[in-house]
Amino acid sequence: MRRQLIAGIDIGNSSTEAAILETSENDAMFLTQHLVPTTGIKGTVTNIKGIISCLQIAMSKINRDISEITMIRINDAVPVIGDLAMDVISETIITESSMIGHNPDTPGGEGIGIGQTILIEQLLQHAEESQPYIVVVSQKFDYEWVAYQFNRLERNGIQIKGVIVQKDDGVLIHNRLQEKIPIVDEVTMIDKVPIGKKAAIEVASPGHVIRMLSNPYGLSTVFDLTPDETKQVAPIAKSLVGNRSAVVIRTPAGQIAERKIESGSINIIGSRMSIKVDVNDGAAGIMDSYKKIGVLKDVLGEQGTNAGAMLNGLRQNLAEVTDQNIHEIHITDLLATDTKIPTSIRGALAGEITMESGVALASMVQTQKTSIQAVSALLEEELGVSVEVGGVEAEMAIAGALTTPGTERPIVILDMGGGSTDAATNDENGMVRTVHLAGAGDMVTMLVKTELSLHDLDLAEKIKKFPLGKLQSLYHMQLEDGTYLFSEEACSPEAFGKVVIREEKSITPLPIHHSMEQIRSIRREAKRKVFVTNAIRALEQVIPTRNIRHISFVVMLGGSALDFEIPEMINEELSKYGIVAGFANIRGTEGPRNAVATGLVLSSLKRRDNRI
């Protein structure tokens, strides 16, 4: 028999992988492999471009040409497609009344001041001795002049209790005052500050946070409020927690409301029963109901509500992607997680944001057969090589995973990709059970992007993939674990003092003000919420006895198994059940990648051997 080159191609949601094996009558050897990003949507003809370039690069690694390939096997891509959505379920609205609570790097003075707001130009003309004032200073005034006027007025018996400044002048004015008062600076929208109203201003000493204005009863003390009014201002106090400086201006007719948005409910329809859950109950409420309903048949959102819009949006996207009628789309899995969504406060003056609670949803639909036959036909035509569609993806993944040294049947695999988390088991008799769950790497990216209010998905992706560091001098940075890293070259001024993403060869400074600890905790929490939750859900469904404790080993596969902390998190969780989880090392060389491509090639060999 002549020598053959067999290529296995695995088209995934986010990457396309190839493995190429050379075989003759009595030996077979893997020669090369490669990975490229998937072009287009998994299982459609748009994938061809990615497949061909993947094969070309793989072949060029061994100095051979793509035309030498004798057979290509592609995976029967599982026709499940996932999508993501999220929405806020609460909203803080401040109407009439105003607040400024922001963290300029350098506010002036410290303490609390209460008085009536007045523009500095008005103060000079008609200030009354009996009235305490909070003075509003726009950017056209110089700090020397302002301080001089304040000192002069103070000597004349005018009570100045605090200052709101537009420019970054807080410390400069403060240093020139004889009477020390709190000053909040960098208030950009100063012209929106209501004048002639009672205001309170608080600046905490360095290293502390404000205590009075971030406490509802502090506000009620300052503004002399009734219990009813205190309830109204509670959202203001809540959104000021953790600030170093703040201003609250009360307009008597003003209203502040924390409005619970009518998120609506979702109807989870299962084989045993259907349950209607209020989205305001949060992710836990949704997931608890999901567990009770048996096998999921579909999920419907209440029309005309945020939940309805969220689920309909998902349906719409999935219908377009799979080219099906929207009514034929049935959701086969749902993962809900709680999240914090930064939302700008209506009625705020310095662009303050508050973290409103929200729910993120990942869902998955079963489509009709994807057009994988069309892909294989077109690929055959383009390359002039015979292309066959291989077996079930899960079986191929198991066959590939079994090339990991030290594995044997029965085996449990957990495949963590970009779009879905899949699990499969295979017993001694070759019986395969599989499950495909919504929520994987893409959902983590979405959570990171939202919770850090980034505008750039690529940046969120990088934060997910790489550890952080903070540049502390020109030549050294502190890493997440507290250790230090020194460099020969001075860092760029753009990166100095910032939290950076430590990629393999370069660093990317982050354009956000969060501390390294905050970013790290958001990143890890997002991974835990998605992958740890899904690992447990997947294993519960795929293990014949439905009891996770009945297995002892899990082999992790897929791009997210390469992550620098996800496998460790899953291991930590599974160890509570007495399970050891390890990531695969396909063919002893490839790590958790290339399992399906390898399995595809190997399964063709097995058939040939059986024939012989």
Add this chain to the structure above:
Amino acid sequence: MKYNTVYIPVFLSESVDHKLVKEVCAGLEEEGVPYDCKQISVEKFSFTSLQVSILLGNENNIAIFHENLPHRPYLIARKQNGRKAGQNAARLVKGQPLFHEEE
């Protein structure tokens, strides 16, 4: 310990605009870092224990040097950004992120 060396020296060339000096010093003061202005012709350009020095040149250009990188300025700013330059020099000492020059 020599307390008198804990400041950022601002070296002034002869024809420097006094308004620029005021702005740079305001930036340093706002950030709460001590500073001291000196005439470059009298005193040799040098560093203090804070390791950062500012040079205001004849063309009213602003150069911020770091002792560990003495052969070229770490930051260069234009005269209209005096305040921010002063703040950046201070933030360089404090290890805080820098402002970028506005166009």
